[in-house]
Amino acid sequence: MGFEGLLGNERLKENLIRSIGRGRISHFYLICGPQGSGKHTLARLLAAAAVCQQADKPCLTCNACRKVMANTHPDFITVEDPEKKTLPVRLVREAREDMFIRPNEADRKVYLFPQELNIEGQNALLKVLEEPPTYGVFILLTDNPEKLLPTVRSRCTELRLQGLPEGILRRELTQSFPKADQEAVSAAILRSGGYLGQAKDLLEEGAALAPQTESFVAAYVARDKLQMMELLVSMEKIKRDQFGQILQQWLELLENGLVSRCGMQAVSQLAKQLSVNRSPEDLLDAIGHVKKCMEYAQGNVSVAACCGYLLWHLR
Numbered sequence: 595m596g597f598e599g600l601l602g603n604e605r606l607k608e609n610l611i612r613s614i615g616r617g618r619i620s621h622f623y624l625i626c627g628p629q630g631s632g633k634h635t636l637a638r639l640l641a642a643a644a645v646c647q648q649a650d651k652p653c654l655t656c657n658a659c660r661k662v663m664a665n666t667h668p669d670f671i672t673v674e675d676p677e678k679k680t681l682p683v684r685l686v687r688e689a690r691e692d693m694f695i696r697p698n699e700a701d702r703k704v705y706l707f708p709q710e711l712n713i714e715g716q717n718a719l720l721k722v723l724e725e726p727p728t729y730g731v732f733i734l735l736t737d738n739p740e741k742l743l744p745t746v747r748s749r750c751t752e753l754r755l756q757g758l759p760e761g762i763l764r765r766e767l768t769q770s771f772p773k774a775d776q777e778a779v780s781a782a783i784l785r786s787g788g789y790l791g792q793a794k795d796l797l798e799e800g801a802a803l804a805p806q807t808e809s810f811v812a813a814y815v816a817r818d819k820l821q822m823m824e825l826l827v828s829m830e831k832i833k834r835d836q837f838g839q840i841l842q843q844w845l846e847l848l849e850n851g852l853v854s855r856c857g858m859q860a861v862s863q864l865a866k867q868l869s870v871n872r873s874p875e876d877l878l879d880a881i882g883h884v885k886k887c888m889e890y891a892q893g894n895v896s897v898a899a900c901c902g903y904l905l906w907h908l909r
């Protein structure tokens with residue numbers, strides 16, 4: 595069975611199967627990826643691999659694997675407080691003490707930290723990271739590894755989740771939403787950055803791509819100043835919320851275009867157009883200005899002034 599439950603990410607899965615096949619399970623894993631990229635799925639498969647009783651880990655059929663998947667294994671412990679934005683340090687300390695009690699059933703004891711840890715929490719965890727019990731496996735999830743202390747990060751085996759190719763996304767979305775029309779599926783794929791969880795959320799919200807977004811890409815790709823001006827002038831009267839949503843779409847597309855410029859696959863036609871027609875420097879520059887403009891719009895700057903800013907800066 596292995597890691598098939600995680601879609602895409604073939605190279606990552608091959609590497610994991612190879613190292614786990616050799617009996618190498620790290621004490622610390624840091625799973626990185628944006629919301630909806632499969633962090634929780636991978637964490638669970640890793641936890642199953644750590645306690646699995648069969649040779650082909652994770653087999654997902656043995657008693658231990660099944661218990662992990664059903665969240666009933668006594669040696670698979672999730673450390674979280676869903677009410678809080680970051681993990682309270684108290685829970686890290688409790689987990690730290692619990693770690694020194696030997697596992698109940700398995701050869702290993704797996705702790706999953708799905709929430710972000712603040713500096714205090716990370717420092718509390720660091721003590722264990724420095725001298726883990728031989729049976730301890732710790733899995734941290736983050737959408738941004740840069741937020742972690744270098745001392746924590748350097749001790750972890752980093753697993754980075756990638757966006758999925760369009761074909762897989764379309765197949766999965768069509769299966770999950772058989773009644774959705776292909777236009778809506780395409781818009782969700784485009785806006786998801788390649789992450790299935792995000793694409794599903796977008797389809798559920800019924801969020802289609804704003805017409806201004808397609809116009810933006812057309813003008814930016816063609817370096818058409820007049821078209822860009824017409825577009826931005828037409829946006830001056832838009833309500834602040836809607837303006838923010840449109841800029842969010844632009845930002846996602848630009849980021850997607852930049853990522854695909856760096857060798858990863860573009861998930862949408864529009865992102866592909868951006869990456870083919872504009873240099874990475876241009877894209878990075880535009881990302882910076884759109885972000886800045888979003889900050890202004892969230893503050894007290896008028897939408898019209900924000901449009902003026904973009905007109906001046908987006909070249």
Ligand SMILES: [Zn+2]
Pocket residue numbers: 642645646647648651652653654655656657658659660
């Ligand atoms: Zn198993």
